[in-house]
Amino acid sequence: MSGFGILLRKELWEAWRTRRLPMVAVLFVVIGIISxxxxxxxxxxxxxxxxxxLPVALPEPTVATALExxxxxxxxxxxxxxxxxxxxxxxxxxxxxxxxxxxxxxxxRPAFLGAKLLAIAVVLGAATLLASAVAWAYTxxxxxxxxxxxxLAMTALSWLALVAWAALTFxxxxxxxxxxxxxxxGFVALVGLGILxxxxxxxxxxxxxxxxxxIAFAGGAGATVDGGRLATAxxxxxxxxxxxxxxxxxxxRRREL
Amino acid sequence: xxxxxxxLDPALLLLVVPLLVLQVGLLVAAVVDLLRTDRHVRGGSxxxxxxxxxxxxxxxxxxxxxxxxxxxxxxxxxxxxAAAPGWGSPHDPPLVVPGTVPAVxxxxxxxxxxxxxxxxxxxxxxxxxxxxxxxxRYPGVVALDALSLVVPAGSVFGLLGPNGAGKTTCLRLLxxxxxxxxxxALVAGLPVSADDPAVRRSLGFLExxxxxxxxxxxxxxxxxxxxxxxxxxxxxDRAVTDALARVGLDAAADRRAGTYxxxxxxxxxxGGALVHRPPVVVLDEPVSxxxxxxxxxxxxxxxxxxGETTVxxxxxxxxxxERICDRVGILDRGRLIVEGPLGDLLDRYALPVWRxxxxxxxxxxxxxxxxxxxxxxxxxxxxxEHGLLTVAVADPARASxxxxxxxxxxxxxxxxxxxxxxxxxxxxxxxxxxxxxxAA
Numbered sequence: 245m246s247g248f249g250i251l252l253r254k255e256l257w258e259a260w261r262t263r264r265l266p267m268v269a270v271l272f273v274v275i276g277i278i279s280x281x282x283x284x285x286x287x288x289x290x291x292x293x294x295x296x297x298l299p300v301a302l303p304e305p306t307v308a309t310a311l312e313x314x315x316x317x318x319x320x321x322x323x324x325x326x327x328x329x330x331x332x333x334x335x336x337x338x339x340x341x342x343x344x345x346x347x348x349x350x351x352x353r354p355a356f357l358g359a360k361l362l363a364i365a366v367v368l369g370a371a372t373l374l375a376s377a378v379a380w381a382y383t384x385x386x387x388x389x390x391x392x393x394x395x396l397a398m399t400a401l402s403w404l405a406l407v408a409w410a411a412l413t414f415x416x417x418x419x420x421x422x423x424x425x426x427x428x429x430g431f432v433a434l435v436g437l438g439i440l441x442x443x444x445x446x447x448x449x450x451x452x453x454x455x456x457x458x459i460a461f462a463g464g465a466g467a468t469v470d471g472g473r474l475a476t477a478x479x480x481x482x483x484x485x486x487x488x489x490x491x492x493x494x495x496x497r498r499r500e501l
Numbered sequence: 502x503x504x505x506x507x508x509l510d511p512a513l514l515l516l517v518v519p520l521l522v523l524q525v526g527l528l529v530a531a532v533v534d535l536l537r538t539d540r541h542v543r544g545g546s547x548x549x550x551x552x553x554x555x556x557x558x559x560x561x562x563x564x565x566x567x568x569x570x571x572x573x574x575x576x577x578x579x580x581x582x583a584a585a586p587g588w589g590s591p592h593d594p595p596l597v598v599p600g601t602v603p604a605v606x607x608x609x610x611x612x613x614x615x616x617x618x619x620x621x622x623x624x625x626x627x628x629x630x631x632x633x634x635x636x637x638r639y640p641g642v643v644a645l646d647a648l649s650l651v652v653p654a655g656s657v658f659g660l661l662g663p664n665g666a667g668k669t670t671c672l673r674l675l676x677x678x679x680x681x682x683x684x685x686a687l688v689a690g691l692p693v694s695a696d697d698p699a700v701r702r703s704l705g706f707l708e709x710x711x712x713x714x715x716x717x718x719x720x721x722x723x724x725x726x727x728x729x730x731x732x733x734x735x736x737x738d739r740a741v742t743d744a745l746a747r748v749g750l751d752a753a754a755d756r757r758a759g760t761y762x763x764x765x766x767x768x769x770x771x772g773g774a775l776v777h778r779p780p781v782v783v784l785d786e787p788v789s790x791x792x793x794x795x796x797x798x799x800x801x802x803x804x805x806x807x808g809e810t811t812v813x814x815x816x817x818x819x820x821x822x823e824r825i826c827d828r829v830g831i832l833d834r835g836r837l838i839v840e841g842p843l844g845d846l847l848d849r850y851a852l853p854v855w856r857x858x859x860x861x862x863x864x865x866x867x868x869x870x871x872x873x874x875x876x877x878x879x880x881x882x883x884x885x886e887h888g889l890l891t892v893a894v895a896d897p898a899r900a901s902x903x904x905x906x907x908x909x910x911x912x913x914x915x916x917x918x919x920x921x922x923x924x925x926x927x928x929x930x931x932x933x934x935x936x937x938x939x940a941a
Contacts, residue, residue, distance in 0.1 A: 250728045261716045341712035348676045348706040349729040350698040500679035
């Protein structure tokens with residue numbers, strides 16, 4: 245793909261210079277800090293806030309509670325950040341006219357799109373790694389030491405899910421050429437697939453199906469993970485990303501700039 | 502399959518149909534699962550959840566489709582009119598202008614075996630740009646209508662035309678930013694293609710409204726563009742420094758392009774088009790945003806490229822074109838109505854014009870003379886502006902004999918009577934006027 249490396253470098257440089265990368269990194273670090281903290285002190289916070297009015301006795305928080313909290317936050321706030329990163333990636337360049345500036349050079353459209361999606365994946369990867377590292381440190385301090393290997397597996401699965409949400413939004417951005425429409429469609433996809441994931445038979449093929457194995461790996465219960473479910477969720481996410489990229493290429497290939 | 506006036510790519514259909522089948526299957530499975538008697542639903546409202554699932558799966562895609570098709574008429578070929586077969590494919594048979602001379606002079610590093618290089622311009626120079634039957638239709642509009650054009654290597658070619666004539670469409674097609682409905686083009690001997698970037702190594706392109714990455718400095722943007730053309734290291738440094746100096750942006754080179762004025766962005770765009778020293782440069786209105794000094798500098802820069810680089814540029818400013826162009830083409834409503842060396846066009850199409858400057862305060866007498874002149878069969882047009890009579894004539898010899906007698910008979914006191922040199926503006930206005938009359 246002609247010019248891919250130069251375009252990827254430019255995308256990453258742009259993410260840094262426009263502060264997208266630092267902002268997403270900070271957001272994810274906050275998620276990494278807040279998740280174990282909330283899990284650890286939620287009972288105390290509720291007790292202080294509600295006193296005797298607390299209707300039921302809450303169970304004592306564990307590492308699993310912290311992991312569930314982290315996955316929930318990454319699956320919601322992280323996914324919204326992924327949508328925000330991807331929504332203007334193509335349409336923004338079309339709006340500003342810089343897509344024509346680049347594509348009038350010896351650059352192929354597949355390289356133009358591929359570099360953008362890969363750069364988003366790299367930014368999300370760095371941010372997820374930071375969030376996991378911080379969460380691991382806080383979980384170790386607040387609860388008990390946990391093996392780092394499982395956390396790395398969790399990080400990889402969380403990252404894959406986030407890239408899938410970004411890829412769907414990326415497809416919408418390339419197909420519609422509108423940042424607003426891309427954001428809306430990315431959100432609709434997130435909510436829609438989230439609702440579909442209520443059905444276990446469907447969940448096992450979606451990025452949402454990665455959360456449970458991720459928690460199990462990080463909690464040291466990797467042996468209990470259903471290999472089949474994990475494989476279908478990973479494959480489903482990878483296929484979703486591939487289809488999104490292919491769809492974006494198909495839609496963008498015939499676009500007049 | 503052509504629904505709602507949308508031209509669907511078969512590849513897109515192959516992609517979408519299985520997804521739709523999968524989506525409908527998932528929708529049915531989700532609703533059936535939700536409505537099972539033993540299914541627990543948070544909040545107890547199964548109906549509400551079913552409506553949400555249906556909304557997300559049915560209304561969402563419809564919205565997506567409707568929003569997505571907004572761009573279709575502009576971005577794709579007109580329904581039923583596929584993009585030109587063979588446009589842009591490197592495997593296309595090369596285009597050779599009829600009547601070309603086999604002796605070839607390669608323009609700039611293209612394959613020496615390319616028969617396309619045999620294309621010769623009318624001026625006997627090898628052709629740097631060859632356009633044949635280039636047509637671009639949009640729904641209800643023919644932006645470019647079977648344009649054929651040859652730009653000789655090393656020349657400065659001015660493309661003129663009123664607004665909407667098709668100049669920008671033509672130049673953008675040459676830059677690979679769109680697809681023609683039919684026809685094709687060669688730049689530096691290579692077929693133009695939006696899909697194949699190879700031809701763009703030989704091309705520098707400036708957009709009508711040049712854009713820049715606001716977060717980059719001017720120098721960084723030129724370095725980025727230079728790298729895309731394969732420059733690196735010391736050669737990149739030299740090329741960028743040289744391009745910045747040529748467009749007069751050295752002092753502002755390390756400022757963010759987001760802080761540049763329109764004129765500076767235009768200079769930066771020209772620098773970007775020249776940074777890799779391409780053999781062919783296509784510039785769309787290159788001086789439109791510049792002040793008089795900048796206009797002069799850029800026109801001198803373009804004129805200075807003559808011989809080493811082929812320049813095709815569009816402009817509304819006829820004086821600019823007249824000042825630096827070797828050849829001129831006039832487009833009107835997508836059609837090339839005339840093309841040739843500037844001097845030939847002036848000789849052939851510009852009818853003689855007399856200008857009669859009257860002494861001040863004779864408005865009444867000037868109008869009387871104008872009325873008399875309009876009645877003469879050898880006078881084609883008479884204009885009056887601030888006491889200056891401009892008389893276009895069809896028979897210059899007769900005008901030479903009779904014009905002064907008519908002015909004298911009217912007892913008009915004159916400051917000067919002169920036969921004016923016809924300008925490109927005269928040619929342009931006459932030809933575009935005739936073209937419109939013919940169409941009417």
